[in-house]
Amino acid sequence: MAMALRPIDNALPTTPERPKKQTKVAVPMQKQQSGLVNDENQAPLPATADFAIDYISSENLKPISDPDLKIQSLSEGFESKDWVKVCESLNNVRRFALHHSALLAPTLENVVVVLVKAMKNPRSALIKTSIMASSDIFTAFGDGLLDSAASNAFDQLLLQLLLKASQDKRFVCEEADRALSSMVQSLTPLPLLQKLRAYASHGNPRVRAKAAVSIASCVAKMGLEGLKDYGLVSLVQKAADLLNDRLPEAREAARGIVMSVYNAYTENEEEKLRENEEEKPEKQEIWLSFCQSNLSTIHAQSMVKITSSQ
Numbered sequence: 001m002a003m004a005l006r007p008i009d010n011a012l013p014t015t016p017e018r019p020k021k022q023t024k025v026a027v028p029m030q031k032q033q034s035g036l037v038n039d040e041n042q043a044p045l046p047a048t049a050d051f052a053i054d055y056i057s058s059e060n061l062k063p064i065s066d067p068d069l070k071i072q073s074l075s076e077g078f079e080s081k082d083w084v085k086v087c088e089s090l091n092n093v094r095r096f097a098l099h100h101s102a103l104l105a106p107t108l109e110n111v112v113v114v115l116v117k118a119m120k121n122p123r124s125a126l127i128k129t130s131i132m133a134s135s136d137i138f139t140a141f142g143d144g145l146l147d148s149a150a151s152n153a154f155d156q157l158l159l160q161l162l163l164k165a166s167q168d169k170r171f172v173c174e175e176a177d178r179a180l181s182s183m184v185q186s187l188t189p190l191p192l193l194q195k196l197r198a199y200a201s202h203g204n205p206r207v208r209a210k211a212a213v214s215i216a217s218c219v220a221k222m223g224l225e226g227l228k229d230y231g232l233v234s235l236v237q238k239a240a241d242l243l244n245d246r247l248p249e250a251r252e253a254a255r256g257i258v259m260s261v262y263n264a265y266t267e268n269e270e271e272k273l274r275e276n277e278e279e280k281p282e283k284q285e286i287w288l289s290f291c292q293s294n295l296s297t298i299h300a301q302s303m304v305k306i307t308s309s310q
Contacts, residue, residue, distance in 0.1 A: 053087055053125040056094075058136055063099035064092065071096065071103045078114045083123055090118065090129045097133070097140040108141060112153035119160040128175050131164060135179040138186040146191050155195065158183075162199055166206030180214050189218040190226050200238055205246050212242050212253035219257050224264040233294045236261055240299040243306075255306050262287055262307045284308055 064070050070092065077089025093111055096104040104111065115137075118130035134157060138145070145154045161183070165176035184192065196218065199211035219227065219235070227235060235257065242254035266283040273281075287307055291300035 067100040087129045090133045094136040097136040101140045109150040116156045131175045135182040138182045142186045162207045162210045165210045184217040189221045193218045209247040209250035212250045216253040216256035219260040224268045258306045
């Protein structure tokens with residue numbers, strides 16, 4: 001009996017012929033610009049010109065020799081398309097802030113707007129220089145940045161600093177941390193605390209943590225009256241929320257807030273009891289009573305646990 005032939009569709013696939021390799025032709029590379037030629041006997045040059053920028057510390061910034069004339073051309077540098085010139089203008093802003101602040105004061109709002117714009121620039125040298133300039137402006141003008149004229153610009157500056165402090169670029173992040181610290185040291189705590197409040201609930205956990213650190217620093221500078229003006233209950237409630245935050249930095253800041261409020265509140269209550277010649281309860285009893293009156297049971301327990309471990 002003859003075997004049935006296998007239908008052609010069920011035939012095993014044939015292996016396609018491998019393509020022949022193309023002969024490689026060596027193409028000579030174009031010579032680089034004379035200033036960027038790689039010479040095995042020379043150290044490699046930096047990939048970008050960012051390294052040409054000098055990051056001058058505040059104490060090394062010298063006064064301007066002709067400040068009255070220089071202030072008139074300051075804005076021209078800001079509008080330059082050459083980022084190096086913009087950096088030079090930002091360093092001049094720093095000199096004006098530290099040594100000729102009266103000349104810079106009339107244009108303070110516009111200067112802060114320029115700083116914010118520079119911080120949004122993708123070039124790291126501009127970002128870092130503008131952050132350094134913001135630190136010097138905090139030192140020079142303090143609460144003047146919270147005046148109605150400059151207040152909106154300050155809000156934008158604060159946001160940018162919190163964002164930059166939340167970055168992965170370490171040298172930008174560290175500079176922004178220093179600027180935020182300068183801000184806390186230079187401005188009155190209560191109005192600054194009111195500015196920071198919204199960012200403690202920011203959707204970005206890193207921004208939230210950086211805001212919490214600044215809030216803790218503000219609270220540490222305040223006495224009980226200032227804390228009461230802000231709102232003791234709202235402050236400890238926010239601290240209770242931050243104690244459950246994802247990031248350790250936010251949780252540590254929350255513990256700092258709790259300890260500052262605890263010390264201010266219990267010392268005041270003890271003083272009142274002494275004045276009335278009443279029997280003085282333990283600090284923990286005073287604190288427990290306050291927390292139980294204003295927080296949920298679980299949050300009150302968290303607060304007492306923090307203070308009792310100190």
